[in-house]
Amino acid sequence: MADALKLFGTRDPVAPVRRLQAGRLTADLVSGNLRAVSFAGIEVLRSIAYVVRDRDWGTYDPPILDLDVEDAEDRFTVRYRAEVSGPGDTRLAYAAEIEGRADGTLRFAVEAVPRGDFETNRCGFCILHPIEGVAGTPVEVEHTDGTREASRFPDAIEPWQPFQDIRALAHHPAPGLRATCRLDGDAFEMEDQRAWSDASYKTYVRPLARPWPYRMADGAANRQVVTLTIDASHDAVPASPAPTGGPVDVRLGASLGEAMPRFGLAIAPEETADILARLDRLTSLAPAFLLFHFDPLAGHGAGALEAFARIAALVPDVEPVLELVVPGRGDTAGELDRAAHLVRAAGFRPQTLVVGPAADRRSTPPGSAWPACPPLDEVYRAARAAFPGVRLGGGMLSYFTELNRKRVPLGELDFVTHATNPIVHAADDLSVMQTLEAIPFITRSTRAFVGDKPYRLGPTTIGMRQNPYGSRTMPNPDGRRIPMADDDPRARGLFGAAFMMGYAARLQGAGIEAWTGASLAGPRGLLLADGGVVPAFHAAKGLAAVSGAARLDLVSTRRDRVDGFAALRTDGSREIWLANLGPEDEDVVLDGFGPEVAASRLDETSFEAASRGAMPPLEPVGTGLRLPPYAVVRLVSPQAP
Incomplete structure (x- = not known):
């Protein structure tokens, strides 16, 4: 069993993940919110989350109470409640219901009721669209007055909100797939979260131009609903999710003409x-x-x-x-x-x-x-x-x-x-x-x-x-x-x-x-x-x-799982560092590294020695290696002929 202290520096438990599925629609339930909302294995939304933030933009993390999950082949339903303790004796209690159907419809509704005038900078939904494969692509924006705007997700990062006064957003996550996300219950706008290095465009409740922090009146219920509908061409979208496993190929190439x-x-x-x-x-x-x-x-x-x-x-x-x-x-x-x-x-x-x-x-x-x-x-x-x-x-x-x-x-x-x-x-x-x-x-x-x-x-x-x-x-x-x-x-x-x-x-x-x-x-x-x-x-x-040093080209077929860099050393050899960026073992196939490549691994087994200042010695490897969770490996290879 993995040692959490070695992996994460803490034994703070990782929030459990529960996979929800209705036909080709899947989502991960994490701490009451949805992640990796996908259809036929294609990520449609990165997250749908109901968040409550304090006056310093700190995010409350209330326990999930009375969680009830119903799974069927063509439908899933989730219900729970939560309660946030705010300044003084104020509280905010809310109840959530999530329903997903095999036709690609997903509905997430929350009703929140303050006990006392509850102070917050934000209370409501944040919807994240992924950036890779989405940046610069078309999006249709429906505004609250019913008008529609044909536009694109920003490519260069926008300093201000690219879209405001939003009722719905429609985009194409993949050819033959159209996803429409409808937002009800408050005023929504979008910010380009890449500016903070988040990998998403965030559509959130309550425009920032309004005063904050603000107070939600005692006893006044606030209800918000996010509805995702997916229209899929069966000729273009797979009938079942594509497999995501398999080894990661890493190819080492020539000099890029730039320095590290x-x-x-x-x-x-x-x-x-x-x-x-x-x-x-x-x-x-x-x-x-x-x-x-x-x-x-x-x-x-x-x-x-x-x-x-x-x-x-x-x-x-x-x-x-x-x-x-x-x-x-x-x-x-x-x-x-x-x-x-x-x-x-x-x-x-x-x-x-x-x-x-x-x-x-x-x-x-x-x-x-x-x-x-x-x-x-x-x-x-x-x-x-x-x-x-x-x-x-x-x-x-x-x-x-x-x-x-x-x-x-x-x-x-x-x-x-x-x-x-x-x-x-x-x-x-x-x-x-x-x-x-x-x-x-x-x-x-x-x-x-x-x-x-x-x-x-x-x-x-x-x-x-x-x-x-x-x-x-x-x-x-x-x-x-x-x-x-x-x-x-x-x-x-x-x-x-x-x-x-x-x-x-x-x-x-x-x-x-x-x-x-x-x-x-x-x-x-x-x-x-x-x-x-x-x-x-x-x-x-x-x-x-x-x-x-001169930077060498390094290409990983799955950069979200294994990535790294390569450089040319002064003695003519090549220095390569790779890292497993996730919690699962990863098999890596090495291409272009040469027959005499040697590796030194920084992982759970070498953790104690490394903490005293010593990296393990270099040892020969072949054309592949296995990286445990979050492992880092240094490879040295003679210069290619």
């Missing part, structure tokens, strides 16, 4: 003592750069800069990068001059500077007033003057969402940067891994408005270092899977290493100059309190070792 990103680590002031006490781990990992975060508004001062200087002096071959939050509370030039004086007085000599006003770390949703913020051209010019001779980067210290909504002036910048985070909206294992699908859309959308300007990315940790959408990140002392958590335990399991490798895979073709793919210490770090390291330490070390 230079790989670096993030360091915050509160983490410096641990790093200085365990400098051997830093030198062993050998990152290409260190991103030192400094925020005067968080109380960071001379002591933090002096610690940065000590660390930088001990690793002189590593590029020191200062990430500086500009308070924006008055004279911008004066603020940057004072920061530069502190930096010089501490003996810290950054080679690269990233600046961003504090105001831009907060999200500005549609309909909200933009906060007071100094003009970015002024910020960048003042930074140039205060820190002469350094490379200057700008963009967002938060996420792509904010960069896409406020596109920065490029003239003064040497590069553009932003971060990503995979647990903004959902934190179950599948959703986190599915965010990897969105990374190429994010990088391609960024390129569309920054052109060939050098592009840096990160930090990209699973745990959230800051929350642009609420007053705080969510504390997680029990090591659970919760959105917006400051500390996600999966970063300490094999899951975290697999996620990092999957992220590296999705950067192929993006032309990323540098990538801050991890924190070294702290709640999101690679170092453990007992002196050991997390599995992702070895993944990060592998990425650091090939910083700037």
Whole structure:
């Protein structure tokens, strides 16, 4: 039996999944909501979920009560109730009914009744359309006034809602298949969730332009219904679901003409003592750069800069990068001059500077007033003057969402940067891994408005270092899977290493100059309190070792199951890393790796040794291998003739 602590860094139980089926219609019931709604094996909707969110956009996770599931060959029915405890003595009780039929009709209805005036930012349905195979394809939108609009799902990521005032959406998930999703009970609109690295377009209840948080009146019932209807051509759609198993073929090819990103680590002031006490781990990992975060508004001062200087002096071959939050509370030039004086007085000599006003770390949703913020051209010019001779980067210290909504002036910048985070909206294992699908859309959308300007990315940790959408990140002392958590335990399991490798895979073709793919210490770090390291330490070390190396083409036939990257080492050999991105064993067929390929596996059996800092030795493999859940494997192959 798999060891949950090794896989996920926590024994927090995974929510059970129950497969519902009525003829060719299938869906997974998870925590009272539906996932992977499919017809004949073709995913139609990624999710239909009834969600209740607090004033910080935290999602309540109430227990499912009185669950009743009826299964028949041509129909399934689900009924349950749930109750949320809100601020004070307020509660929200709701009852749900789900019905699916073999003709492709699915109905999900919920009635919610507050006890006391219940405060929430959102209460109602969120419907997710998948992105792969759907982005850029036609969609028909029916509005609440009955008018119809022929349009397309966005290809480049939309900064604002692509569709508003929605009553129904119709699209073609596959040739011969038309799916219509009707929404009743409130006003709905769509946002492009790829902006947050979610692998979906989300249609949700209550427009963001309306005030939030808002109060649901005591005793006033709110009823919402989602109805999915599917029209299928029997000539085009299989009579039964297609098989999804079988081995994954991975083919190794020639050079792509691009370099691997230079790989670096993030360091915050509160983490410096641990790093200085365990400098051997830093030198062993050998990152290409260190991103030192400094925020005067968080109380960071001379002591933090002096610690940065000590660390930088001990690793002189590593590029020191200062990430500086500009308070924006008055004279911008004066603020940057004072920061530069502190930096010089501490003996810290950054080679690269990233600046961003504090105001831009907060999200500005549609309909909200933009906060007071100094003009970015002024910020960048003042930074140039205060820190002469350094490379200057700008963009967002938060996420792509904010960069896409406020596109920065490029003239003064040497590069553009932003971060990503995979647990903004959902934190179950599948959703986190599915965010990897969105990374190429994010990088391609960024390129569309920054052109060939050098592009840096990160930090990209699973745990959230800051929350642009609420007053705080969510504390997680029990090591659970919760959105917006400051500390996600999966970063300490094999899951975290697999996620990092999957992220590296999705950067192929993006032309990323540098990538801050991890924190070294702290709640999101690679170092453990007992002196050991997390599995992702070895993944990060592998990425650091090939910083700037020529990237080789690597193609997986099932990127959702197994993915990775390949690089050409200076000795002419080929370095390949693969990861199993899911909870099942995966058989992998290797193509183009050559007869002398050797592998080192990071999995449950090698977990203990790896936590002490040692990867297993390389051993010969043939043309295939089996990867256990969330396993990571390093392969080395002689250069092809």
